[in-house]
Amino acid sequence: xxxxxxxxxxxxxxxxxxxxxxxxxxxxxxxxxxxxxxxxxxxxxxxxxxxxxxxxxxxxxxxxxxxxxxxxxxxxxxxxxxxxxxxxxxxxxxxxxxxxxxxxxxxxxxxxxxxxxxxxxxxxxxxxxxxxxxxxxxxxxxxxxxxxxxxxxxxxxxxxxxxxxxxxxxxxxxxxxxxxxxxxxxxxxxxxxxxxxxxxxxxxxxxxxxxxxxxxxxxxx
Amino acid sequence: xxxxxxxxxxxxxxxxxxxxxxxxxxxxxxxxxxxxxxxxxxxxxxxxxxxxxxxxxxxxxxxxxxxxxxxxxxxxxxxxxxxxxxxxxxxxxxxxxxxxxxxxxxxxxxxxxxxxxxxxxxxxxxxxxxxxxxxxxxxxxxxxxxxxxxxxxxxxxxxxxxxxxxxxxxxxxxxxxxxxxxxxxxxxxxxxxxxxxxxxxxxxxxxxxxxxxxxxxxxxx
Numbered sequence: 360x361x362x363x364x365x366x367x368x369x370x371x372x373x374x375x376x377x378x379x380x381x382x383x384x385x386x387x388x389x390x391x392x393x394x395x396x397x398x399x400x401x402x403x404x405x406x407x408x409x410x411x412x413x414x415x416x417x418x419x420x421x422x423x424x425x426x427x428x429x430x431x432x433x434x435x436x437x438x439x440x441x442x443x444x445x446x447x448x449x450x451x452x453x454x455x456x457x458x459x460x461x462x463x464x465x466x467x468x469x470x471x472x473x474x475x476x477x478x479x480x481x482x483x484x485x486x487x488x489x490x491x492x493x494x495x496x497x498x499x500x501x502x503x504x505x506x507x508x509x510x511x512x513x514x515x516x517x518x519x520x521x522x523x524x525x526x527x528x529x530x531x532x533x534x535x536x537x538x539x540x541x542x543x544x545x546x547x548x549x550x551x552x553x554x555x556x557x558x559x560x561x562x563x564x565x566x567x568x569x570x571x572x573x574x575x576x577x578x579x580x
Numbered sequence: 581x582x583x584x585x586x587x588x589x590x591x592x593x594x595x596x597x598x599x600x601x602x603x604x605x606x607x608x609x610x611x612x613x614x615x616x617x618x619x620x621x622x623x624x625x626x627x628x629x630x631x632x633x634x635x636x637x638x639x640x641x642x643x644x645x646x647x648x649x650x651x652x653x654x655x656x657x658x659x660x661x662x663x664x665x666x667x668x669x670x671x672x673x674x675x676x677x678x679x680x681x682x683x684x685x686x687x688x689x690x691x692x693x694x695x696x697x698x699x700x701x702x703x704x705x706x707x708x709x710x711x712x713x714x715x716x717x718x719x720x721x722x723x724x725x726x727x728x729x730x731x732x733x734x735x736x737x738x739x740x741x742x743x744x745x746x747x748x749x750x751x752x753x754x755x756x757x758x759x760x761x762x763x764x765x766x767x768x769x770x771x772x773x774x775x776x777x778x779x780x781x782x783x784x785x786x787x788x789x790x791x792x793x794x795x796x797x798x799x800x801x
Contacts, residue, residue, distance in 0.1 A: 423677070428680070448657045452650070459646060
């Protein structure tokens with residue numbers, strides 16, 4: 360039988376991990392099609408001609424790309440349980456704001472650490488990433504309302520947006536011998552990260568840090 | 581009486597124009613607080629500490645920034661009429677995809693024409709902008725379903741996302757002696773642009789092209 364939901368992805372991609380978590384939260388069965396960086400499939404090229412990037416979700420033969428747009432789509436289509444976006448319009452807007460901050464500011468800074476020229480520049484970028492996590496710690500305190508996740512009792516949009524990057528955050532910590540999430544700066548996020556990774560919707564799709572480190576080495580070559 | 585809705589903006593900003601159109605569509609009365617580039621207000625700095633940018637919408641003393649996030653918020657809060665996002669989840673995701681394309685790819689290219697070094701580079705950028713408009717012409721044909729707007733009969737998310745830039749598109753055309761929207765490449769968008777600018781929600785808030793040209797000269801100085 361032809362699968363109704365297909366996901367074109369690759370296991371190390373934090374953006375793909377986000378979509379997998381959203382699908383897991385909604386108990387949606389899907390076929391995972393692993394793409395290879397070095398030779399993109401015809402299906403990927405025709406499903407996302409603009410960016411030619413994963414993830415692509417194909418639902419009833421209709422393709423969608425951009426991870427946060429897919430996550431919102433999953434929430435819209437499988438709306439009967441486990442809401443991902445907050446129900447209050449203001450809370451929803453705030454979740455979108457910080458998710459965009461993570462994608463447009465915080466993650467590009469973390470990613471640029473690897474290619475930084477000189478120790479001073481690297482230090483500056485690391486401080487900037489930590490400062491961003493400090494902001495996201497404050498957002499957590501405001502939005503979790505004493506519960507375990509950004510979304511309160513349940514995983515939500517911001518948990519998925521930030522949590523998808525936890526594997527690469529750990530790789531960055533190890534590669535640079537620093538703590539980005541630490542007791543001093545982000546005590547709540549330290550506990551949140553552990554809860555997040557142990558969550559049923561997350562634990563089987565969060566890439567293993569050791570494997571990511573091996574993968575990062577192949578990227579360097 | 582204190583106004584329930586305030587908008588911190590500036591008349592030449594395409595991002596502010598988007599929010600004004602959305603508020604007009606919903607017949608929301610608001611107080612418009614004109615910000616000055618050279619000295620940002622205390623209210624702006626404290627309402628949007630992360631980016632310190634307009635537009636900021638303040639609704640019942642709670643601030644929001646990022647134009648497309650505000651537009652979605654306006655649609656969520658004043659939901660009883662004139663829907664801005666499509667009701668179908670897939671159509672909604674597609675509208676979000678192309679709105680993000682406009683903000684992340686198309687507009688940055690158009691904006692960079694002004695500072696381009698050399699005629700060849702300028703030509704290349706102009707061709708890229710036209711190619712993007714060609715794509716948006718195809719999207720229009722698919723989503724308008726023979727009606728006047730991206731959203732069908734009524735203005736929608738994509739009309740607002742692209743339409744907000746029409747003033748600056750014309751300035752770019754005049755400054756460079758080119759047609760970006762033209763009968764050959766984008767016949768449907770040529771007609772759409774005229775309809776859009778004549779729409780009741782748009783015509784009083786779309787900046788005048790002549791005034792924008794004068795404003796652009798002050799930016800150069």
